[in-house]
Amino acid sequence: MEDEVERRQFEQILELDDEELQIEEVDSLLESSDDDRETTGGASIDDFTFDPYLTSLHSYLGEVDDTRHRPALWEGGAILNLPLFYLEGVVLFPEATLPLRVTKPNFIAAVDRAMSQADAPYTIGVVRAYRSADGGLLSLAKIGTTAEIRQYRPLEDGTVNVVTRGQQRFCLRHRWIDAGASFGEIQIIEKEVPFITP
Template sequence: MSDLLPLFPLSTVLFPGMRLPLHIFEDRYRLLVSDLAARPEPRRFGVIAIRKGREVGADGVTALHEVGCVAEVRQITPHADGRFDLATVGAERFRLLRADTSLPYLQGEVEMLNDDASPAGTDQAVAAEALAFATSRVQAGFRAYLNALADRGGSVISIADLPDEPVLLSYVIGAAMIIDLPERQSLLAAPSALDRLRRERSLLVRETAMLRATTSRPAPDYAFEQFSQN
């Protein structure tokens, strides 16, 4: 079953459970927010990463990645000049099936994706053991990564307590690492938390080794410092 969802293309990736503040100033997105404000809660739109550049433009859906994340609006703060500030939190992931350009802002026909902990058909006991192992490895790898950042004078990403729940952990780590957008997008699109954690472990090993081997650090993209389980 598909849904029609307002879309906000961005040069970033939103993960479920992560907070994303937005400052709305373009006319088409002011209209989007006004339309959302007129609806009953939950007020939701889709955040989807742009493949190239900053605008979708004439290429339409071909300029967007296939998998995005629903953003639930928690607060709308209007300004006298028509701008808005939004407080949003990532909800479930979706796959974009078709773009709808009938309104000034983009809409998309989407299907919601399950947040599976392990690949479909995996034996339950085997999956539980693999998830526990991957979770502990990623937690340890992320702490080593933060230590390497600190040793090189980087800005430490502060997350007080890493979650033990595999799906949430996979989203927190995906949002917090300083990596390129295509790699972050591939984590969002991973078919299960186990797949995502395994990819994150490899990325953490690579990034930590690079930090320890060089005197420079990667330029920060963005990182979420808080997560929400709601």
């Protein structure tokens, strides 16, 4: 019985291979008349180029300034106190970029504290937040990632645009609120080196 079903599926696949594709012709912008070009401002496809590097600049955040500092890395097992971001449904991995439009007052306070702290400058901790199965209480994951603030721009409406980059994984030991900002005591996780290089 199974062989018969597989044979029919194989025959259907062969039939699809034999079918001719029907191509629908569409007028392109290049073949449009001069009247059409005048109404579109004289633009043609040749006037538009896709810049793959523009995507990584996160230009939708507007102008952001580089923080121009050296990234801080810590030994495995180091214990730090960092301003904490807990983001629902977001997991930051080391070396990944996380652009943020910061609008909540406690997160704005956390960014301000991170910009001025002495022991871990320009660094925040990012932890995934999730709701319980019934959709009620918000819980925090025990593992997070330190994030270096690479670009920063305060806006007129009081919000802040930042571009961060994940650095090192950590274990969240304790958390608290200090002057409106969320803080966490974290312990850097020792980076595991594989025994065999693939």
